[in-house]
Amino acid sequence: MKRLLNFVIALPFADAGTTELPLIRLLRLSLFQVSVGMAMVLLYGTLNRVMVVELGVSAWLVSLMVALPLVFAPLRALIGHRSDYHHSAFGWRRVPYIALGSMLQYGGFAIMPYSILILADPSNNLAFIGQFFAAVSFLLVGAGLHTVQTAGLALATDLATPEKRPRVVALLYAMLLLGMVVSALLFGHLLQDFSHKRLVEVVHAAALATVIMNVIALWKQESIDLKRAVANIPRPPFRETWGAFIQGGHASRLLVVVGLGTAGFSMQEILLEPYGAQVLGLTVSQTTSLTAMLAGGTFLAFALSGYLLSHGGDSYRLAAAGAFIGILAFALVIFSATAESPMLFRVGTSMIGFGTGLLGVGTLTAAMALAERGHTGLALGAWGAVMATSQGLAIASGGAVRDLVTGFAISGSLGQNLIAPSLGYRLVYGIEIVLLIAALVVILPLVLRSRRDGPQSPSKFGLDQMP
Numbered sequence: 001m002k003r004l005l006n007f008v009i010a011l012p013f014a015d016a017g018t019t020e021l022p023l024i025r026l027l028r029l030s031l032f033q034v035s036v037g038m039a040m041v042l043l044y045g046t047l048n049r050v051m052v053v054e055l056g057v058s059a060w061l062v063s064l065m066v067a068l069p070l071v072f073a074p075l076r077a078l079i080g081h082r083s084d085y086h087h088s089a090f091g092w093r094r095v096p097y098i099a100l101g102s103m104l105q106y107g108g109f110a111i112m113p114y115s116i117l118i119l120a121d122p123s124n125n126l127a128f129i130g131q132f133f134a135a136v137s138f139l140l141v142g143a144g145l146h147t148v149q150t151a152g153l154a155l156a157t158d159l160a161t162p163e164k165r166p167r168v169v170a171l172l173y174a175m176l177l178l179g180m181v182v183s184a185l186l187f188g189h190l191l192q193d194f195s196h197k198r199l200v201e202v203v204h205a206a207a208l209a210t211v212i213m214n215v216i217a218l219w220k221q222e223s224i225d226l227k228r229a230v231a232n233i234p235r236p237p238f239r240e241t242w243g244a245f246i247q248g249g250h251a252s253r254l255l256v257v258v259g260l261g262t263a264g265f266s267m268q269e270i271l272l273e274p275y276g277a278q279v280l281g282l283t284v285s286q287t288t289s290l291t292a293m294l295a296g297g298t299f300l301a302f303a304l305s306g307y308l309l310s311h312g313g314d315s316y317r318l319a320a321a322g323a324f325i326g327i328l329a330f331a332l333v334i335f336s337a338t339a340e341s342p343m344l345f346r347v348g349t350s351m352i353g354f355g356t357g358l359l360g361v362g363t364l365t366a367a368m369a370l371a372e373r374g375h376t377g378l379a380l381g382a383w384g385a386v387m388a389t390s391q392g393l394a395i396a397s398g399g400a401v402r403d404l405v406t407g408f409a410i411s412g413s414l415g416q417n418l419i420a421p422s423l424g425y426r427l428v429y430g431i432e433i434v435l436l437i438a439a440l441v442v443i444l445p446l447v448l449r450s451r452r453d454g455p456q457s458p459s460k461f462g463l464d465q466m467p
Contacts, residue, residue, distance in 0.1 A: 029159075030175035031217035032098060032152040035210045037179025039105055039145045042206055043069060043138065046187045047116070050199065055120035065134055067396060069142020073388040076150045080381025094155035095222045101147030102214040108140030109207030113200040146388070148214065150381045155222060250446065255382055257443045258363045259390040261323055264435035265356045266391045267398030267428050268330075272349060279337050279422040280345055293346060294353035301357025315369070316446040319362025323436045323443070326355035330429045330436075337422045359439075398428050 044066060051065075079097060111133055118130025156172055190202050272294075276282040305318055332348030335341075367383040406424030 025221070026156075026171060027175075028219070029152075029156060029217050029221055030172050031213040032148055033172045033176040034179035034182075035102075035105070035213045035217075036145045036149050036152075037176045038183040038206055039109075039141055039210065041180050041183040041187065042109075042203070043141060046184070046191065047112075047203075050191065050194070051116060051120070055116065065138045067392060068135055068138045069145070070389060070392040071139065072143040072146050073392065074385050075143075076146050076385035076388070077378055077382040079147055079150045080154055080378045092222050094151045094158065095218055097151035098148050098155070098214060098218055101144040101149075101151065102211055104140050104144030104147065105210045106144075106207045108137040108142075108144060109203050109210070112137035112141070113203040117196055117199070146384075150384060152217070153384075154381070159221065251379070251382070253442055253446055254363060254366050255386045257319060257323075257439050257446075258367075258383060258386045260435050260439035260442065261319065261326075261359045261363065262387050262390040263394035264323070264432045264439060265326055265352065265359065266394035267401075267432050267435075268333075268352070269391075269395045269398065271398060271402055271425055271428060272333075272352075275333075275337075275422070275425045276342070276345060279425065280340070280342050282342060293350045294356075297350040297353025297355075298357040301354045301361065305358060305361040314447070315362045315365035316443055317362075319359050319366070320440055320443050320447050322355045322358030322360070322362060323439045324355075325351055325358065326436045327433050327440075329355055330433050334426050334429050337426065398431075401431070402428050 115130045115133035115137055118124060119127050119134055120130075121127065124130070153172065187202060191198060301322070305313075308318060329348045329351030332344050332351065336344035336348060364383070367379055402424040404424070405427050
C-alpha cells in the first residue's frame with residue numbers, strides 16, 4: 001500500500017511525510033488547495049467564458065467581476081496575522097479562519113448563478129440587482145479562497161517540521177495545480193450542453209464540494225489546546241507586528257522584489273499569443289504551443305533551482321538571476337518582430353518561463369525562511385498578498401496599455417512612422433523590462449549581504465516545491 005501511494009503521488013513527494021505528519025494525513029490536508037483551485041478555475045475560466053459567450057454579458061462588466069476578488073488579496077497579510085494570535089474556545093488558531101473562508105465561498109457560489117442569469121437578460125428592468133449580487137458573489141468567493149489558502153498554508157507550516165516544511169508547502173501547491181486541471185476538464189465536460197439549469201447545478205455542486213473537501217481536510221488536523229483556550233494571550237496590533245516583521249529591511253525588500261518581479265513577468269500573460277499571431281503571423285496551433293514552451297522553461301528552472309539550493313545556493317541570487325534572464329527574454333521577444341523571426345520569439349518565450357521559475361523559487365524560499373523566524377501566517381500571507389495583487393494589476397494594465405497604444409498607432413495619431421500593430425506590444429514588453437531592472441536594483445543589497453554572510457546550508461527545494 002505504501003509503495004502504491006508513493007507511486008501515485010510521485011517520488012519527489014514520497015518523503016514529505018513524517019511520523020508527526022504522515023503522508024496520508026498530509027494529502028487529506030491538501031484538499032483545501034483542491035477546493036481553492038476549483039474556485040479559481042470557476043471564477044477566472046469557466047464563468048468568464050460562459051458570461052461572455054453563452055450569456056452575452058458585456059466584456060467590460062465580466063472583466064470587472066473577475067477582478068473583484070483581487071480587492072481582497074491585500075488583506076491576506078492581515079488574515080495571516082490574526083490567525084497567528086487567534087483565541088478560540090478549543091485553542092484553535094487556523095481552523096476558524098479556514099471554516100470562515102469555506103462559508104464565504106459557499107455563500108458566494110450559492111447566489112452566483114442566479115445573479116449572473118439576471119444580469120444576462122437585457123430586457124430586465126431590474127438588471128442592476130443582478131449586477132449588484134453578481135459583484136457580491138464574486139467578492140465573497142474571492143474573500144473565501146484567499147482566507148482559506150492563507151490560513152491553510154499557515155496550518156501546514158505549523159504541522160510540518162522545519163526540514164520538511166518546503167516539501168509540505170510544495171505538495172500543497174501541486175495539489176492546487178491538480179485541482180485546477182481536474183476542475184477545468186470536469187467543468188468543460190459538464191457545461192458542454194449548456195443550459196441555465198445546468199449552470200446553476202454546476203455552480204451549486206462546486207459550493208457543496210468546497211465545504212465537503214475543506215471539512216475532510218481540517219478533520220483532526222489542528223489539536224485542541226485547552227490551555228491555550230483558557231489562557232489570556234494578547235494579540236498585538238497588526239501595525240506593531242508588521243513593524244517587527246519588516247524590521248531590518250529583509251522582509252520589506254523581499255516583498256518589493258516579489259511585487260516588481262511578478263508584475264514584470266505577468267503583464268504579458270494575455271499578450272504573447274496575440275503578439276505571435278498579429279505580428280509574426282503564427283497559426284493557432286503554433287501560438288497554442290507557446291504555453292508548453294513557457295511551462296517547459298519554468299519546469300527547467302525548478303529542476304536547476306532544486307540542484308542549486310540543495311548544494312548551498314542562495315535564494316536571493318536565484319531570484320536576481322531570474323529577473324536578469326527575464327530582461328534578456330523580453331529583449332529577444334521585442335527584437336523578434338524587427339527580425340521577423342518566430343524562432344527568436346520562441347526562444348524568448350521559453351526564457352520568460354525560465355526566468356519566472358527562478359524568480360518564483362527564490363522569493364518563495366526566502367519568504368519561508370522569514371516564516372521560520374516567527375509570524376508564519378503573516379509572512380506567507382504577505383507573500384501571497386503581494387504576488388496576487390501585483391499579478392492581477394499587471395495583467396489588467398498590460399492589456400489596457402496594449403489596446404490604447406495600438407489604437408493610437410493604427411489611427412495614425414502617433415505619426416506615420418509609428419503605425420505598426422506591434423507598437424503596443426513592444427511598449428508593454430519594454431515596461432516589463434523596466435520593472436525587472438527595478439527588481440534587480442532592489443534585490444542587489446540582499447544578494448551582497450548574503451555573499452558576506454557566507455554560503456547557505458543546503459535546502460531541500462526542488463522541482464516539486466513551487467506553485
